[in-house]
Amino acid sequence: MNLCDDGAQLNLLPGSGGWAEYLRVPNADLDCIVLPDNVNELSAAALGCRYMTAWHAVHDQAAIRGAETSVVHGCGGVGLAAVEIAACLGGDVVAVDVDDAKLDLARALGARATLNVAA
């Protein structure tokens, strides 16, 4: 496990460590997913954690059906991905944030309307 100079652990899950150059994957058939040939490394890096979290939320958990109105509150990494995914799956998307730059990106990714709720 990689540790910081002061001995602190970098991790999300206790004991998992972080910033390693190599990673042991004992159950590779289950824990690894083969990337399609035409998905490049940049897209794969972007998919990790934030994008796939938004996918599960919109596609599996909220189980969006075509043309449903969807409001995404917070346009950070997960929120922006939720905007693109909901729009791709046919949703009518409204994005809410307090930052115009993030809302501009949300619109470029498919939001029909944006709402800046900064006080």
Added chain:
Amino acid sequence: MLRHDARGGRRGRQETDPGDAGAEIAVDALGLQQTVQAAVLSLDKGGRLAQVGLTSQAEKGMASLPIDLIVALELRIIGSAGNPHWSYDRLLKLVSQGHLRPDRLVTRTVRLSDTQSVMEEFATYGTTGYVVITDFTS
């Protein structure tokens, strides 16, 4: 975009309101008291909230919600954590077909040595889109 007040009363249409009806789906990607409440209040009857954001130091896991409204409008709140193995197949298919373009969210590519300053921006929500390390040599 608040369709209702906390007791279930219908609000008048606001000038900034992008639509007449509430939403069928809300996603709260932040987990703040403010956003989780706004997400519930933006729903129409029978609407569902996918809760993705974990709470901050301020909430410490607890947030208050408009219960009467959740009852009256028969709202559903669904937690969502990460992505299970079985759900990658369709996601990767849409990416490989070009329908989903996660690379469009990448606003900046950096060197490994830039990591510290990128991480510091997270604390103030200063990052727009994704930052990806593409140069591991320095």
